Amino acid sequence: xxxxxxxxxxxxxxxxxxxxxxxxxxxxxxxxxxxxxxxxxxxxxxxxxxxxxxxxxxxxxxxxxxxxxxxxxxxxxxxxxxxxxxxxxxxxxxxxxxxxxxxxxxxxxxxxxxxxxxxxxxxxxxxxxxx
Amino acid sequence: xxxxxxxxxxxxxxxxxxxxxxxxxxxxxxxxxxxxxxxxxxxxxxxxxxxxxxxxxxxxxxxxxxxxxxxxxxxxxxxxxxxxxxxxxxxxxxxxxxxxxxxxxxxxxxxxxxxxxxxxxxxxxxxxxxxxxxxxxxxxxxxxxxxxxxxxxxxxxxxxxxxxxxxxxxxxxxxxxxxxxxxxxxxxxxxxxxxxxxxxxxxxxxxxxxxxxxxxxxxxxxxxxxxxxxxxxxxxxxxxxxxxxxxxxxxxxxxxxxxxxxxxxxxxxxxxxxxxxxxxxxxxxxxxxxxxxxxxxxxxxxxxxxxxxxxxxxxxxxxxxxxxxxxxxxxxxxxxxxxxxxxxxxxxxxxxxxxxxxx
Numbered sequence: 382x383x384x385x386x387x388x389x390x391x392x393x394x395x396x397x398x399x400x401x402x403x404x405x406x407x408x409x410x411x412x413x414x415x416x417x418x419x420x421x422x423x424x425x426x427x428x429x430x431x432x433x434x435x436x437x438x439x440x441x442x443x444x445x446x447x448x449x450x451x452x453x454x455x456x457x458x459x460x461x462x463x464x465x466x467x468x469x470x471x472x473x474x475x476x477x478x479x480x481x482x483x484x485x486x487x488x489x490x491x492x493x494x495x496x497x498x499x500x501x502x503x504x505x506x507x508x509x510x511x512x
Numbered sequence: 513x514x515x516x517x518x519x520x521x522x523x524x525x526x527x528x529x530x531x532x533x534x535x536x537x538x539x540x541x542x543x544x545x546x547x548x549x550x551x552x553x554x555x556x557x558x559x560x561x562x563x564x565x566x567x568x569x570x571x572x573x574x575x576x577x578x579x580x581x582x583x584x585x586x587x588x589x590x591x592x593x594x595x596x597x598x599x600x601x602x603x604x605x606x607x608x609x610x611x612x613x614x615x616x617x618x619x620x621x622x623x624x625x626x627x628x629x630x631x632x633x634x635x636x637x638x639x640x641x642x643x644x645x646x647x648x649x650x651x652x653x654x655x656x657x658x659x660x661x662x663x664x665x666x667x668x669x670x671x672x673x674x675x676x677x678x679x680x681x682x683x684x685x686x687x688x689x690x691x692x693x694x695x696x697x698x699x700x701x702x703x704x705x706x707x708x709x710x711x712x713x714x715x716x717x718x719x720x721x722x723x724x725x726x727x728x729x730x731x732x733x734x735x736x737x738x739x740x741x742x743x744x745x746x747x748x749x750x751x752x753x754x755x756x757x758x759x760x761x762x763x764x765x766x767x768x769x770x771x772x773x774x775x776x777x778x779x780x781x782x783x784x785x786x787x788x789x790x791x792x793x794x795x796x797x798x799x800x801x802x803x804x805x806x807x808x809x810x811x812x813x814x815x816x817x818x819x820x821x822x823x824x825x826x827x828x829x830x831x832x833x834x835x836x837x838x839x840x841x842x843x844x845x846x847x848x849x850x851x852x853x854x855x856x857x858x859x860x861x862x863x864x865x866x867x868x869x870x871x
Contacts (some may be wrong), residue, residue, distance in 0.1 A: 420543050423801050425802075445733060445823060445824045445826075
């Protein structure tokens with residue numbers, strides 16, 4: 382398992398969220414999740430300006446094996462999407478916590494970040510699931 | 513879960529293991545797309561030891577197989593020759609697909625699927641009783657498929673020099689014994705290569721020698737995308753007891769001639785031909801982004817059908833599928849992918865053959 386960056390928060394369903402300095406929240410899927418999915422071949426991005434609710438599906442990642450919904454860790458408005466993933470979905474396999482980010486949100490309720498799992502909690506969860 | 517004799521070798525190579533019909537098998541060792549390309553461009557190997565090898569022996573074994581399977585084993589005249597076929601139930605439904613190897617007039621070898629082993633062995637035994645055929649399952653054999661444009665050369669280098677000429681001159685869809693090995697020029701990838709049966713105790717050594725010869729280990733993930741590009745059916749997904757070979761795109765594996773060969777399912781197939789085959793299997797290509805998946809609804813001019821096997825094709829860089837749809841010209845076809853109806857092209861498969869895109 383790759384090192385999990387300490388500034389990330391997680392959903393149980395393997396999405397990560399990072400509060401940026403400008404108050405926006407970047408979202409992706411975890412390195413563990415990309416490993417489980419295998420080679421990604423298609424990413425369906427949300428539309429710019431979409432309003433999303435915490436816990437609702439707003440993107441889809443598809444690997445050769447399976448399609449998987451991506452849930453938003455926080456509520457708010459989609460202000461940026463990672464267009465590069467359209468032609469290079471494998472970026473998520475290569476760098477799930479970095480270049481493989483999926484979308485960015487202007488959160489309507491930043492305190493939702495506090496309800497997410499810490500890196501330690503998330504690491505514990507995936508370890509428990511693999512036993 | 514059952515394990516093949518190569519289980520430890522897979523784990524040493526860091527394979528992601530999955531449950532495949534009760535067997536713990538490697539899904540991939542790294543990127544399954546890389547493994548796929550490696551088979552198309554060079555040589556890869558697959559542990560297929562979970563498959564069921566059965567030897568059939570007896571004076572009436574040829575007559576028995578002419579009764580058991582829908583293709584005609586009388587096409588097999590020279591020792592080692594292989595035939596792909598289905599065995600059917602009385603209603604013409606596919607019990608399983610299999611490869612039959614003719615060894616000599618009292619000995620044929622068949623290879624059936626792993627997931628259907630129990631059902632198949634019971635079915636074969638029930639049909640065999642009247643023919644006095646002895647059935648022995650060869651659990652003492654492991655099987656490694658070596659596939660790709662460089663596969664044969666890599667295997668030749670590992671065969672004992674005394675046995676090498678016999679292997680080198682094997683025709684397609686033929687097999688020979690080479691020392692302790694049984695080497696068949698068959699496969700499930702659309703590439704040239706061999707499926708090699710090796711005594712279980714020698715399997716790991718043979719696997720390691722293949723590795724050392726530069727053959728890349730490949731998992732079930734790549735095996736599935738390779739076989740689907742090659743237009744090869746997967747039992748349980750593309751056909752089962754609820755489909756006849758005609759509906760499954762497998763008419764080429766059925767020998768209705770000679771008309772006096774009474775194989776199991778023949779009467780039902782004749783009735784279906786007379787009444788008209790109600791469904792057909794077609795190839796689909798999705799030029800849009802997205803992935804066709806098993807179970808998705810296919811909308812045609814003649815009514816709805818469904819995606820059987822669907823995946824992302826690494827060679828085409830887009831999604832392909834086999835689908836069962838109503839008979840007749842399907843018109844403009846759409847597939848419902850998560851609520852969106854996307855247009856697909858209906859194509860003749862195979863999609864890819866020997867590294868070349870055909871659609």
